[in-house]
Each structure stands twice: as structure tokens, then as C-alpha cells.
Amino acid sequence: xxxxxxxxxxxxxxxxxxxxxxxxxxxxxxxxxxxxxxxxxxxxxxxxxxxxxxxxxxxxxxxxxxxxxxxxxxxxxxxxxxxxxxxxxxxxxxxxxxxxxxxxxxxxxxxxxxxxxxxxxxxxxxxxxxxxxxxx
Amino acid sequence: xxxxxxxxxxxxxxxxxxxxxxxxxxxxxxxxxxxxxxxxxxxxxxxxxxxxxxxxxxxxxxxxxxxxxxxxxxxxxxxxxxxxxxxxxxxxxxxxxxxxxxxxxxxxxxxxxxxxxxxxxxxxxxxxxxxxxxxxxxxxxxxxxxxxxxxxxxxxxxxxxxxxxxxxxxxxxxxxxxxxxxxxxxxxxxxxxxxxxxxxxxxxxxxxxxxxxxxxxxxxxxxxxxxxxxxxxxxxxxxxxxxxxxxxxxxxxxxxxxxxxxxxxxxxxxxxxxxxxxxxxxxxxxxxxxxxxxxxxxxxxxxxxxxxxxxxxxxxxxxxxxxxxxxxxxxxxxxxxxxxxxxxxxxxxxxxxxxxxxxxxxxxxxxxxxxxxxxxxxxxxxxxxxxxxxxxxxxxx
Numbered sequence: 001x002x003x004x005x006x007x008x009x010x011x012x013x014x015x016x017x018x019x020x021x022x023x024x025x026x027x028x029x030x031x032x033x034x035x036x037x038x039x040x041x042x043x044x045x046x047x048x049x050x051x052x053x054x055x056x057x058x059x060x061x062x063x064x065x066x067x068x069x070x071x072x073x074x075x076x077x078x079x080x081x082x083x084x085x086x087x088x089x090x091x092x093x094x095x096x097x098x099x100x101x102x103x104x105x106x107x108x109x110x111x112x113x114x115x116x117x118x119x120x121x122x123x124x125x126x127x128x129x130x131x132x133x134x135x136x
Numbered sequence: 137x138x139x140x141x142x143x144x145x146x147x148x149x150x151x152x153x154x155x156x157x158x159x160x161x162x163x164x165x166x167x168x169x170x171x172x173x174x175x176x177x178x179x180x181x182x183x184x185x186x187x188x189x190x191x192x193x194x195x196x197x198x199x200x201x202x203x204x205x206x207x208x209x210x211x212x213x214x215x216x217x218x219x220x221x222x223x224x225x226x227x228x229x230x231x232x233x234x235x236x237x238x239x240x241x242x243x244x245x246x247x248x249x250x251x252x253x254x255x256x257x258x259x260x261x262x263x264x265x266x267x268x269x270x271x272x273x274x275x276x277x278x279x280x281x282x283x284x285x286x287x288x289x290x291x292x293x294x295x296x297x298x299x300x301x302x303x304x305x306x307x308x309x310x311x312x313x314x315x316x317x318x319x320x321x322x323x324x325x326x327x328x329x330x331x332x333x334x335x336x337x338x339x340x341x342x343x344x345x346x347x348x349x350x351x352x353x354x355x356x357x358x359x360x361x362x363x364x365x366x367x368x369x370x371x372x373x374x375x376x377x378x379x380x381x382x383x384x385x386x387x388x389x390x391x392x393x394x395x396x397x398x399x400x401x402x403x404x405x406x407x408x409x410x411x412x413x414x415x416x417x418x419x420x421x422x423x424x425x426x427x428x429x430x431x432x433x434x435x436x437x438x439x440x441x442x443x444x445x446x447x448x449x450x451x452x453x454x455x456x457x458x459x460x461x462x463x464x465x466x467x468x469x470x471x472x473x474x475x476x477x478x479x480x481x482x483x484x485x486x487x488x489x490x491x492x493x494x495x496x497x498x499x500x501x502x503x504x505x506x507x508x509x510x511x512x513x514x515x516x517x518x519x520x521x522x523x524x525x526x527x528x529x530x531x532x533x
Contacts, residue, residue, distance in 0.1 A: 014466050018530035021463040022329070025523055028455030029152045029329040032337060033212045036219035055229035071252070072259065085231055090269050095228060098248035101262060 012083050058083065059113055060129035062096040063110045068133055070124050074101040076108035109136050140189065142308035143289045144182055145301055146352055149345070150377040151178040153278035156285070158253070166253040191366065198320045205324035206311070212331045213304040220339040233506075236341035240267040243292060245277035248459020250284045253419045255422050266498070271424040273413055277344040277379040302348035303335040309352045310334070310521060313359050317527055326524040332453055333517035336510075342382045350378035350388045351517045358397060358477050368402050376409040376415055384514055387488040388411050389483070395480035401486075426495050438493060438500040445493070445504040451495055452513035460523025465532045472531075475522035480513035 054089055060080070069075055078092055091101040101108070113121045114131035118124070120132040155174030156166060162184065164170050224230055230241065248256055255278075260270040283294045310330050314323035334351070336344045336415045353374035361364040375392060378385035389410060393400050419422075451457050464479075489511055496503045 005456070013517060014530050018466060018527045021466075022325075022457040022527045024455050024459035025329040025463075025520060025527070026325070027334040028453050029520065030212065031455075032332040033216055033219075033335050035337070036222065037215065048498060052229050054187055055231070066301060073167065088236075088240075088267065091244075092231060094263075094268070095239045095244045095247060098244065098251045099256065099259060114493075 011052075013017055045070070054083070057130045059096060061112070061114050061131040062093050064131075065110070065133050066097045066100065069100055069110050071099050072101065073110055074103060074108040075110040075112055076103045076106065077106070078111065078113045078116055083115070107136075110134070111123055138308050139312045140179055140384075142305035142352075143311075144186070145305040146309075146348060146377070147303060147370070148178065148182060148230045149279055149298070150275065150349070150373070150380075151182070151281045152478065153275050154178075156249075156278045156281055156422070157274070160254045163254075166250075166281075166285050167255055168286050168288060171282070183475050197350055202320035202324040205321065205328055207330055209307060209311075209328045210304070213300050213307065216303060216335040217297050217300035221293045221335075222479070225296075225339055226292040228421050230251075235340075237338070237413075239315070241269050241272065242276055242280065242342055243340055244268065246280035246284070246292075247290060249274075249277055250281050250290050257422075261421055265425045271417055271422045272342070272382060273378065273380040273385075276345055279345065280340075292340060299339055299344040300335065303445075306334040306348040306517070307331060308351050309355055310517070313355045314524065316359065316362070316364060317499060317525060320455065322528060325520075326528075329456075329524060330517055330520055331400060333456065333513070333520050335450075337514055343513060346378055346381040346385050346388075347517060349374045349381060349516055350385055350514065353378060354388075354392065354518055355521065357399065361396060367407045368399070370404050375403065375406040377491055379406060380413060384485075384489075384511065386414075386498055388485055388514070391481045391488065394484050398482070399483060408459070425497055426492060428497055431495060434497065435494045438496060442490075443495070443498045445501040446508065449505055449508045452509050452516050454529065456520050456523075460519045460526075463523040463526040463530065466526065470529065471522070471526040475525065478518040478522050485515050486512070500501035504508055 062077075065075060065077075074099065077090065079089055083089065084104070085103070090104050093102045094100075110125075110133060111122065112133045113119060114129075114132060118127075118132035119134055122136055124132060124134050126133045150174060153418075154180060155171060159166055159170055159174060225235065226238075248259075249519075255274060263270045265271065273465055279298060280292075280295050283298075284290045307330060308325050311327040314326045318326060334347065338344065353371045356366055356371040356374070357368070358369070360368055375389050376384075379389050389406055390402070393403060440501060464475070493500055493504055
């Protein structure tokens with residue numbers, strides 16, 4: 001008599017656990033899809049308005065550089081250290097300037113300076129959006 | 137009907153990207169007309185395939201409640217697409233770390249190809265490997281370029297719809313596979329529970345398409361292994377597409393071969409595609425970083441860092457992992473025997489990832505922190521699927 005009772009209890013326990021697992025799977029499965037609407041899960045923090053405005057200006061300048069440089073041109077892009085994204089600004093800029101070689105050090109045929117004094121002794125191609133593009 | 141629509145979505149996406157690749161190889165400039173002509177050819181081929189494929193009959197009529205649950209799942213797919221159109225995701229001025237891979241790799245390549253009306257292979261070679269990954273296969277950027285070339289404008293928000301369409305197609309495949317073993321209502325509930333594993337939050341990354349192609353292939357192969365009449369050709373095509381999505385897709389093919397060694401002879405076309413890409417990659421000298429420098433000292437150093445690297449980084453959907461693994465543990469022998477294929481694929485794939493972390497030339501803690509949650513999502517659906525069938529078995533006993 002004792003064994004069937006234990007077996008029955010174990011069976012019910014297993015079913016209970018299985019049901020709990022199912023509800024956990026259901027909750028865990030639906031939650032990330034709805035998270036963007038609830039404001040939970042993976043948050044997407046936004047930057048401050050000042051930074052956004054500055055980077056919009058950098059984007060505007062980069063788009064101007066893209067329009068004024070030929071395909072495959074090497075462009076030395078000089079920005080203030082605070083705007084260098086920890087040294088990854090060249091990767092950021094590649095998205096805006098596809099097909100251009102973006103350098104952050106060394107020398108290149110084109111030099112784009114943004115929020116910094118332009119390189120002297122070179123032909124100025126364009127000034128705008130807070131920056132200057134010069135050609136060697 | 138829905139399964140065929142899902143397979144057409146998955147195969148059609150791959151074929152559309154392939155059209156751009158073929159146009160590039162034939163040196164035909166991309167524009168809406170040349171692409172549309174190629175897409176018409178693809179549509180014709182898919183139509184011929186549809187006519188040749190027999191329709192699979194559903195065993196039991198669907199209940200009203202299962203239809204309602206399936207509508208809920210469809211609403212989640214729609215919600216996913218809408219969530220992916222949030223402007224913040226695609227705003228270049230938000231320099232979010234979580235969005236780096238879009239701007240550094242996938243979105244950059246898609247924009248580059250779009251602007252150049254082709255694939256500048258020699259220029260790819262000049263990109264640094266640290267974040268640009270020129271060695272990654274090009275299917276995803278090409279797929280993103282399909283709507284851009286057709287409309288002559290590059291709007292990344294469209295990528296959210298591509299992600300959602302592929303994720304939705306995977307859910308349909310999962311529903312069909314669950315229906316083989318469960319009732320319509322149980323299958324619909326199971327599919328709803330799988331929605332988070334198929335609809336990944338990394339919009340514009342290659343992980344969503346990778347999971348859609350790879351998991352669909354694995355589920356179809358599981359179906360074949362369980363005696364259902366399934367065309368392995370579709371699974372092989374999906375495996376090829378997964379391999380052309382990311383390097384992890386190539387690892388997934390190897391994992392499938394290890395998990396189902398008796399099928400290796402039938403999977404060879406995917407191996408040919410992968411071999412072709414690896415030869416082309418080597419010929420074009422597209423740099424890869426995992427194997428550079430002295431390996432053994434690096435492996436010893438990185439493996440020693442594993443405990444601290446993985447200490448605070450969860451897998452994707454930890455609740456789902458825990459629930460699925462507990463469910464499998466309720467009757468381990470039977471569940472492991474039934475789900476041997478999916479669980480072996482997942483385990484081998486995770487071993488490959490651990491191997492890649494062991495060999496990484498970068499700071500292993502940073503590498504793990506930046507990618508583990510995302511790459512563990514590649515096998516979450518397989519684990520969750522095994523958990524669902526295990527739950528059903530436990531409730532039946």
C-alpha cells in the first residue's frame with residue numbers, strides 16, 4: 001500500500017514540476033518579445049540631447065566628407081578625444097563613409113578635422129558642420 | 137500550407153541574396169530592374185518546387201483555441217517587427233555598445249555594397265578584423281540590400297521586417313514539428329513559448345537569420361530522423377544558408393554532422409557550399425583572427441580566465457534554459473534518447489563557442505561579456521524544443 005502511494009505522489013510531483021516548467025517556458029519565451037513595449041528586459045538607454053546634437057553635427061560633417069572624396073580615398077579623421085568612442089570612432093565613421101579608408105592616425109591624402117583646428121598648409125576643400133576637409 | 141509558406145520565406149530570402157551575389161559575379165550592376173529580373177527567376181524556381189512537393193495532410197482538425205493561440209503568436213511576430221522599427225535602434229548618433237555589430241559589421245557592409253552597387257572584395261580585405269570582420273560570409277548584408285536595391289533607398293528599419301519574417305517562418309516550422317507529437321492546442325502553446333527563442337532582440341545583426349535558418353534545418357532533420365517523410369534537400373539548403381550567414385553557421389553544420397553521422401552522405405551539398413566559401417575566402421585573403429599568433433599560450437591564458445569571464449554573464453533567456461533542462465531531467469533517460477539529436481547539436485555548438493573563446497586574441501572577459509548572451513541564443517530554441525516535448529511526456533505518464 002505504501003509503495004503505490006509514494007509512486008502516486010512522485011507522479012503528481014513530476015506532473016506539477018512539468019507544469020511549472022511549461023509556465024516558466026511560456027513566460028520566459030513571451031517576455032523578451034514584449035519587453036521593448038514594457039520598458040523591461042534589455043533597455044536601450046538614449047544619450048543626452050547635447051551629445052545627440054553634437055553627433056548629428058559629426059554625422060553631417062562625415063556625410064559632407066563622403067560627398068567630396070572619391071571611392072577608396074584614405075581619409076585621416078581627427079576628432080576631439082572625448083568624441084573618439086574609446087578609439088573606435090573610425091568604425092563608427094565607416095558606416096557613414098562606406099568605401100573610404102578611415103584612419104585616426106598617420107597621414108592620408110585627405111584630412112578631415114572636426115571641432116579641432118584644421119591642418120595648415122593644405123588646400124581646403126570644404127568647411128561646414130563644425131569641421132574642415134583639406135587635401136594634401 | 138503554412139509550412140510551405142514558411143519554407144518559401146526562408147529559402148526565398150536566401151535565394152534573393154544569392155541573386156545579388158550572382159549579379160555581382162557576372163559583373164552586372166545592381167539596380168531595381170536587374171534584381172527584379174533575378175527575383176522573377178527565383179520565384180519561378182520556387183513555384184516549380186512547390187508543384188513538385190506533395191502537401192502534407194494535418195492529422196487532426198485544429199481547434200478554435202489552437203487557432204486563437206496561433207493568432208497570439210502571429211501578433212508577437214508583428215510586435216517584434218514593430219519593436220524593431222524604433223528609431224533609437226538605427227540612430228547613428230546613439231553610440232550604444234549593444235548596437236555596435238550593426239554599425240560596425242552588418243549595416244556597414246550592407247551600406248557599402250549598396251553604395252558600390254556590388255561587393256568590393258578587394259576593399260573588404262583592407263578592413264581591420266577587430267570589429268569589421270571582413271571574413272564573415274556576406275549573405276546577411278546581401279539580404280539587407282535586397283529591399284534597398286529594389287527601392288533605391290537604404291532604410292535600415294526594413295531589416296526589422298526581414299528579422300521578423302524569418303523568425304516567424306521558424307516558428308511555423310517549429311509548430312509543424314510539434315504537431316507530429318502533440319495535439320493542436322499543445323503545439324500552439326509550445327510554439328508561443330518558443331517565440332522568444334526565434335524572435336531575437338538583436339535587430340540588424342546576423343543572429344536572427346542564423347537562428348531562423350539553422351534551427352529550421354535542425355528541426356526538419358530531427359523530423360526525418362523520427363521517421364517522417366521530409367525532404368532532406370530543404371534542410372540541406374537551410375544548413376547552407378546558415379553557414380553563409382555567420383561563421384557560427386559553419387560550426388553548426390559540423391555539429392549536425394556529428395549529431396547525425398548516418399546523414400553525412402546526404403548533407404554533402406552544404407559541405408560543398410561551405411568548402412567553396414572557405415576556398416574563396418582564402419583566395420581573396422580575407423583576414424580571420426582566431427588562429428593568428430601563438431595558440432597554445434593564449435589558450436592556457438584564456439581558459440584560466442573562464443571562471444571570471446562567465447561569472448556574471450547569463451545565457452540568453454536563462455528562465456527558458458533552466459525550465460527546459462529541469463523538464464528534461466524529469467525523465468532523463470527517455471528524454472535524452474528522444475532528443476539526442478537536438479541536444480547533441482546544441483552541446484557540440486556550445487563546445488565550439490567555448491573553443492573560440494579559448495583561442496580569442498582579444499581580452500577573453502570582454503569577448504565573453506560582449507557576445508555570450510547573444511551566441512547562446514543560437515541553440516536556445518533547440519533546448520527549449522527538447523524541454524517542451526519532455527514536458528508533454530511527463531504530463532502524459
